[in-house]
Amino acid sequence: MPVLTINPFLVSVIIPTYNASQYIVQAVESVWQQTYQNYEIIVVDDGSTDDTVERLKPYLNHIYYIYQSNQGVAVARNRGIEVAKGEIVAFLDADDYFLPDKLAAQVALFSTQPSLGIVHSGWRRVDRHGTPLMDVTPWEKVPQLNLESWLRWKPVLPSAMMFKREWLIKVGGFDKRFPPAEDTDLVLRLALMGCEACWLLEVTVCYRQHPGSAMYKGLPQARSLAAVMDNFFSLPDVPVSIRLIEKRVRYNTLVWIGWYLHSTGHPKEMVEFLQKSWDYSPYRPVETVINWVESFAQFYQERGEEMDAQKFLKKRYWQKLMHWTLTVGLNSKK
Template sequence: MSDRTPQVSVVIPAYNCAAYICQAVDSVLHQTYKDWEIIVVDDGSRDDTRLILQQYGDRIRYIHQQNQGVSIARNRGIELARGEFIAFLDADDYFFPNKIAAQIAVFAAQPNLGIVHSGWRQVNSTGEPIKDVKPWQKVPKLNLEMWLRWKPVLPSAMVFRRHWLERAGGFDPRFPPAEDTDLVLRLALMGCEADWLQQVTVCYRQHEQSAMYKGLPQAKSLAAVTDNFFARPELPDQIRLLEKQIKYSTFVWIAWYLHRTGHAVEMVEFLQRSWNYTPYLPVETVINWADCFAEFSHEAGDELDADLLAQSPEWQQLMQWTMLIS
């Protein structure tokens, strides 16, 4: 290991990802930008992760800890990092070759930035493309209001100035797997500026173990992060005024996500929660729910079967509930 201080620290938290970890590490080794260090924090893997990583020798810094979750693993990486910038890479994702160079160029052009975000390519478990996600098309500005409204957070697509992560105290382990959204909201509230690199820089792997397939924990965590954020006493008035709008749209999105991941009973609970914040009349609210479900499904590359949804016992029960309380 060289004594020189690298410009960028790439932090890779790993937990039972032996099947993918080499592709992640290799994608950093093959970067066109060369001034980096790789820190792999093995969060108590029970597979061959340690053995597989031995082949890299001193090209990586390998740290093993007891299993404590991805927040603690990433925070350990932040503590050990020597670079001015930190790029996170989940062990089942992998960078395109010019990712770091392109994002560091944005920092060089805009020294005020604390975060440079980018687009990503969703791939399946074997790395075959599903679709490219370019969030700047819908969210052109990354200010606190836009982070709150759209939550376009993916750590593997982002690079952070290390001092901002240290000021924020890193990831909060109370909110898995939405701890990344919590961190970005706290950073934005602290005044951390962010901008887009309008480029797809990373492959984000979708498989049964990945966070997006953990329907119920993801939903409950995102709701907890939203509630926790609006409970902060230091919120500016213009953000406080958005609370009802943000909670309504967030809870409707969570309900759709639960519908998509097969949690119909919990879907009903979140639509009922959204009712407390609706800007619409009762009938308009139900129409809006259906419209939002159709829109979210389309954005995810599916089409909503509205008839099937309307005929489900949970939706029928929900319609009875809306009539009772209207």
């Protein structure tokens, strides 16, 4: 006789969407194609004005569709958490899509490690058409997921993660004050509360890169991440061990923001954030400038791109920044 397999968890897959009609069907169908079948799909339409609902009509009898006025992805995800019936929650942005074993592989880790609150995984960057660009395997750089590593490296991508719903409720869900870095804020607060996390050493989701994705939001993303850092370090229950690395965490975060702004075409604001990083730099002026350049080259390499350092160093804004660091910046620390 065949052995009956009882699925241990109902998984609630929450798909927030806003004007992503060209991608939403692929997202939904990628859930239907999962090898793990004990799930529900909750689509929270955050006030779309395109033809999202028309595209979803053939699926409405099989998904839980919620329409709300436009309030942002944090509110949309929180609405999904509120109505979810599953013990486990998987988020899927409407422009991303799961690979077939995503749910099964992550649920298996929850089954064998009941203390876990988060299971994270790798992701595949694809272009707007779904053509693969590169696989991202963050555990090679960040083997352990704890409060310190979340702070230092911030390897957060909701579509690649799975959460125990009880933890999402306990932490109060996503904070709408920090778009589009509300996901990093959530994970930091969860880690601070003691939520255990581990890696699934597999690529489980395709993360679509296109002009409307969070990766290209430039100034809002930069300012939001900086605000998340300010908020986190203002919390009264941050442990002493984390206080001791605050300056280094702030420095590295501001340098990453500077690179991110450069990569998204905001050189003026790049200069602003690198100047802020100087206040936390553990290096002397010349060493700091060298670290900025080396960090930029590394960040580009991690994204599968090369930086023309010689061309970069000749930019007028960079020349002015170096002059500031060696004069005004140096005097500011005396």
